[in-house]
Amino acid sequence: xxxxxxxxxxxxxxxxxRVQALYKSFGKKHVVKGIDFSMHTGEVVxxxxxNGSGKTTTFYMIVGFLRPNQGExxxxxxxxxxxxxxxxxxxxxxxxxxxxSVFRKLxxxxxxxAVIETRRDLTKEQKKALLEELIEEF
Numbered sequence: 001x002x003x004x005x006x007x008x009x010x011x012x013x014x015x016x017x018r019v020q021a022l023y024k025s026f027g028k029k030h031v032v033k034g035i036d037f038s039m040h041t042g043e044v045v046x047x048x049x050x051n052g053s054g055k056t057t058t059f060y061m062i063v064g065f066l067r068p069n070q071g072e073x074x075x076x077x078x079x080x081x082x083x084x085x086x087x088x089x090x091x092x093x094x095x096x097x098x099x100x101s102v103f104r105k106l107x108x109x110x111x112x113x114a115v116i117e118t119r120r121d122l123t124k125e126q127k128k129a130l131l132e133e134l135i136e137e138f
Contacts, residue, residue, distance in 0.1 A: 013121060014041045015076055015092065017062070022071035024057050031057045032068070063095040064088045092119055109135060 018038040032054040039045045047055040060066040064085035073081045094115045
C-alpha cells in the first residue's frame with residue numbers, strides 16, 4: 001500500500017516530452033519533415049533511420065542546440081521551443097551522444113551519472129537508485 005506522500009512524489013517524478021510538427025531545413029535541403037511523437041517517464045523511444053535521415057537533427061532541436069524552422073517542443077505541456085539549451089538542461093532535458101565526446105575518459109556509470117546529476121526533481125538517494133537501475137538494464 002502506498003501513502004499519499006509516495007503517490008504525490010511519484011506523480012512529481014512523471015514527465016512528458018512532446019514534439020509536434022518539427023521541420024528543419026538547411027538551405028534547400030529538408031532534413032526533418034514534420035515529425036511528431038510523445039514520450040513519458042520510463043518509456044524507451046527510438047528514432048530509426050539511415051544515415052542522414054534527420055535523427056540527430058531531431059535530437060538537437062529537442063535539446064535546443066538547433067532551432068526548428070517550424071513546429072514545437074513541449075515538456076510537461078509547457079512550450080520550450082524558444083528556450084536556450086541551458087534552460088532546457090535545468091528543466092531535465094539532456095542528450096548524451098553515442099560518439100566519443102568530452103566525456104570519453106569517463107566510465108559508462110560516470111557518463112550516466114553526469115546526466116542524472118542534472119535532475120533537480122530527485123533526491124540524492126533517488127538519483128543513486130536510478131543510476132543502479134539503469135546500469136542493471138545494460
